[in-house]
Amino acid sequence: MQVTVSVNGEERAREIEPRLLLVHFLRDVLGLTGTHWGCDTSNCGTCVVLMDGRPVKSCTVLAASAAGHEITTVEGLERDGVLDPVQQGFHEEHGLQCGFCTPGMMLTARALLDENPNPSEAEIREAISGQICRCTGYATIVRSIRWAAEHPAAAGAAAETAGEAAP
The missing domain is CATH 1.10.150.120 ([2Fe-2S]-binding domain)
Structure with a gap:
């Protein structure tokens, strides 16, 4: 399926499998490896990203569910060379x-x-x-x-x- 997700202020459209988790979309499809993948059970929180400004564990969110939302990863905190x-x-x-x-x-x-x-x-x-x-x-x-x-x-x-x- 085709999915378009806004990540760090940039629209990203990709063809993905419907079952793909957001953590794998970010890391494996988009190459944003700052989002870590830890326990695969949503217990550790290493995979937290912001969805519309709210923390979510990206190992529990389907990438397709992120369509229409703004996702912020750790790479998106820094702006124009300036640390958050x-x-x-x-x-x-x-x-x-x-x-x-x-x-x-x-x-x-x-x-x-x-x-x-x-x-x-x-x-x-x-x-x-x-x-x-x-x-x-x-x-x-x-x-x-x-x-x-x-x-x-x-x-x-x-x-x-x-x-x-x-x-």
Whole structure:
């Protein structure tokens, strides 16, 4: 079947099998390998992407069901070479170790901050509670999301400053 999905602001039309999961459409068909595929049971949350701004586990969504929706992957957070504050926060606060859960965590964090720009630690922990990190113990992830909340324009400002400093 033919499916057209808007991914990171770009319409993508492909011929696919009706049973193809969104995670495989993104990774295998479109080559957007930032979306990770973990447990295949929707328990781990490594495959989280945003569908119309809401976190979904892409291993539970058929690609055909994504037609007519806006999908955002971790590749779509960065804009014109400028990191999203969430990405910058994970860098500043060392919010990853192995990095496997990081894309899903970042997208969940972006959705949280879009809905609640100043979440408490408890609200952050609640938002990421559907995702498993096997390495960090979550402390650095929570700090990374707090950093992003406290510096909503920091990533853009840093890029502008770097651009101004260039000869």
